[in-house]
Amino acid sequence: MPTLKSALLVGSLLLTAVSNTVASDKPSVNDTARYLAGMALAETSPLAKLTKDPAWQQHARSLDGSWKELEGRRLSKIRAWSAENLKDRRDPLFYMFSGPDFLYANAFYPQASTYLLSGLEPVGRVPDISERTRRALSNLRSSMGSSISLSFFITKKMKNQLRETELSGTLPILLVYAARSGKTIKEVSLVSLDNEGKLTTVEGKAPQKGVQGAKIVFTSGDAGPQQTLYYFSTDVSNSGIKNSGFLKFADTLGAGDAMFKSASYLPHSGSFSDVRDFVLRKSQYIVQDDSGIPVTYFKPDQWQLFPFGRYLGPIAIFPGRNQTKLAEIYRKGSAKPLDFGMGYRWRPNESNVLLAVRKNVSAAQ
Structure with missing residues (x-):
């Protein structure tokens, strides 16, 4: 007859087994990125079964076609131009007014150790992928449509599309662009900046004050050196900068390089002279x-x-x-x-x- 001690031991082992099963059912952030990007997953991935869905398979075919055309028409040529003309490029890369445009940041600077992107678009979150996500995939493609075909986001259109409840904010787009750029996502965390530019990892609900952002850590392929992408949702006008620690944080990254693309000509304006002067000073x-x-x-x-x-x-x-x-x-x-x-x-x-x-x-x- 089993003793109380042995019964407790068996119960403990069962709880451990259940706990491990639950943990193994949670997909890695890299699997989440690949799912959103319409890319193949290992059969052992918790998300593998969802890739059998016709909606996901259509999503994958659509993005495969778009990327094949984009790679030949633009991205491969940008990388060749960069290799020829940016031989002494430096880190970090400052890309103000970028929105979630990691696609072109990586095309020009594929080996940067640190990317700093900013825009008004909300950060969002890493989505919990489920069967319901299939309904949001076409909206995700639409939100990236002008960026893929024209090379820039149409801000008003994207703003409406990023309100999609299942795949909200810029993070889903950033994850797609990172995965499609050959990156292996290691970690994603929500972060916040105080007025002094101090970076804090956000646990649970985002704070009401400070600049909200995301930190994505990845490598090129499965190996390679670690790279870090910061995206902050913030107003970089002079009045916005005055009330945030964004440029103070940027200053801690040191001198580097910068890029501007489809920036709505905001660097022409005196209302954005602070961020303009910062880039001229640091680059x-x-x-x-x-x-x-x-x-x-x-x-x-x-x-x-x-x-x-x-x-x-x-x-x-x-x-x-x-x-x-x-x-x-x-x-x-x-x-x-x-x-x-x-x-x-x-x-x-x-x-x-x-x-x-x-x-x-x-x-x-």
Whole structure:
């Protein structure tokens, strides 16, 4: 007859077994990213059974087709351009006004150890994948549609689509772009910045004060050095910066490189002079289209400018942002050809890229 002690031992073992089973049923964040990205999962993954669903399989086929076309038309060419022209690139990469555009941050800077992205779009959360998620997959594709086809997000359209309850915020998009860029996601955490720029990991409900963000840790493939992506939902206008610790945190990352793409010409405005001055002070290389920092702010004794493509001026919805000095630079005939398109003038024969290189690298601080 079993003793009380042996009965308790058996009960303890059963509880441990149940606990381990529950733990094993929770997918890794990398599996979650691959599911959202329409990428194959190991048969042992808790999400593998959900990939048998016709809605997910359609999602996977759609993204496979989009990525094959995007890779050939744009991403592979950007990586080749980057390898040729950004040979001495530095970390971190500052990408203000980016929204969840890790796709192009990685195309230009695939080996960066740290990426700092920002936008007004809410952070959201890592979704709990279930059978109900299938209903949100088409909305997820739609939220990325203009970024994939045109190279930029249409802010108002994305804002509405990111309210989708099942896949809300920027995190699902960031995870898709990381997975499709060949990254293996190791960890995702919600974070917050206080007014002094101190980073805190958020446990449970997000605090009401401070700048909300996400920290994603990944590697290229299964091995390789650790890389970190920070995304913060914050207002980077002068008045917004005054009331947050965002630039104070950015300053702790040290000097690096920067990029601007489809930035709504906000760096042209005096209302965004603080973030503009920060980038000019901290960067060695700045890669941008004409919506970034106007060329009049690049002092000739500090910066060397290398134009690529064609400058046709801003599109009609951004009147008053034409740059006479930039047009003069292109008229001199020194611009090198550009075999990919990006920005608001996304067609290859209409796009412009300006590479600004600091003459005295040690001056970046």
